[in-house]
Amino acid sequence: MTAKKRLCMVGAGRVGRLHTRNTSDHVGHRAEVTVIVDPNVELATELAAEFDVERVCASLAEALVDDDLDAAVITTPTFTHRDLAVTALDAGLAVHLEKPMAMNIAECRAISAAADRAGRPVQLGFMRRFDQGFIDAAALLRSGEIGTPMIIKSLTHGPGLPPAWANDIRTSNGMIAEVNSHDMDTVCWFADSEPVDIDVRVSNFKGAERGATAEHFYDTMLATVTFASGALASVAGVCPADYGYDARVEVTCTAGMARVGDNGPGGFSYIPATDQREQRAVFPSWRDRFAAAYVREMTELVDVIDGHPPRVGLEDGERAVALTIAGTYSILERRTVELAELDPVAIPSWQGAEGAGA
Numbered sequence: 001m002t003a004k005k006r007l008c009m010v011g012a013g014r015v016g017r018l019h020t021r022n023t024s025d026h027v028g029h030r031a032e033v034t035v036i037v038d039p040n041v042e043l044a045t046e047l048a049a050e051f052d053v054e055r056v057c058a059s060l061a062e063a064l065v066d067d068d069l070d071a072a073v074i075t076t077p078t079f080t081h082r083d084l085a086v087t088a089l090d091a092g093l094a095v096h097l098e099k100p101m102a103m104n105i106a107e108c109r110a111i112s113a114a115a116d117r118a119g120r121p122v123q124l125g126f127m128r129r130f131d132q133g134f135i136d137a138a139a140l141l142r143s144g145e146i147g148t149p150m151i152i153k154s155l156t157h158g159p160g161l162p163p164a165w166a167n168d169i170r171t172s173n174g175m176i177a178e179v180n181s182h183d184m185d186t187v188c189w190f191a192d193s194e195p196v197d198i199d200v201r202v203s204n205f206k207g208a209e210r211g212a213t214a215e216h217f218y219d220t221m222l223a224t225v226t227f228a229s230g231a232l233a234s235v236a237g238v239c240p241a242d243y244g245y246d247a248r249v250e251v252t253c254t255a256g257m258a259r260v261g262d263n264g265p266g267g268f269s270y271i272p273a274t275d276q277r278e279q280r281a282v283f284p285s286w287r288d289r290f291a292a293a294y295v296r297e298m299t300e301l302v303d304v305i306d307g308h309p310p311r312v313g314l315e316d317g318e319r320a321v322a323l324t325i326a327g328t329y330s331i332l333e334r335r336t337v338e339l340a341e342l343d344p345v346a347i348p349s350w351q352g353a354e355g356a357g358a
């Protein structure tokens with residue numbers, strides 16, 4: 001019998017808890033979480049006790065004293081991703097890295113260089129890539145049965161504000177990264193073409209009343225992306241949307257149309273945020289909408305450890321980050337930004353030392 005893969009869960013928050021639960025409940029015959037890493041040792045200890053995890057460590061370096069680990073699952077804030085991923089890869093571990101890949105292109109390339117040095121794989125946590133409906137839509141678009149994509153409309157609306165660090169562009173790149181990087185990845189995936197430019201406009205409707213006071217905070221976003229193929233994409237984001245979690249894409253092609261995603265198991269016609277009445281069920285959170293996709297992430301991570309290519313990898317992660325950086329320049333400078341303008345070694349002006357992960 002093949003030995004179980006030993007996973008290090010880096011981060012004991014919502015996503016770390018979800019991946020730990022899914023590994024225990026659905027992948028337990030092939031893998032197990034053997035150590036949980038979080039500077040909040042009390043939180044990590046609670047998670048470890050719930051799932052009978054052997055060890056708790058305050059840092060990844062401490063966890064790596066155990067040289068019998070196979071992979072690290074990194075679920076921590078974006079500004080920590082580069083250092084943690086490089087440390088794990090340099091130790092010879094495969095990595096599952098939650099989105100966004102990193103704070104900027106330079107950090108993405110540092111992770112990619114570490115993966116090349118180690119000869120170890122990195123799987124990105126774009127959960128739409130692991131959702132069967134989105135997988136089927138991508139396959140249909142690749143088949144040519146409905147022609148060539150012309151317009152792609154993608155949206156992600158989140159029910160509540162993310163943590164405070166994610167509301168500050170200095171430490172997260174803002175909503176375009178923390179909420180809508182899924183859309184940035186999806187429109188590139190569905191267009192099957194390289195993005196050329198991006199134009200983004202934002203508004204702030206609820207920030208003041210919800211206590212979000214970071215400079216440049218916004219809760220509403222609309223972006224337009226142009227692709228080398230001539231395809232056009234729109235990306236809409238609202239967070240907090242209050243009515244529930246919402247992730248949908250519609251693609252108009254030269255010989256037909258494809259639609260994927262829904263607001264809930266039965267969809268809905270109208271949902272006022274005031275009393276939250278709905279005609280049919282609505283997904284309350286991302287954990288509900290993409291429950292099966294998150295299980296598939298951990299299932300396929302075991303395959304990746306064994307040598308299978310990641311479903312979504314480093315090139316995809318860097319492309320989404322590049323769109324995020326160009327999009328943030330567009331927000332701040334109120335203009336269309338070409339991706340060719342980006343200097344891959346430069347740290348964006350709004351990040352500085354803190355945002356760069358120093």
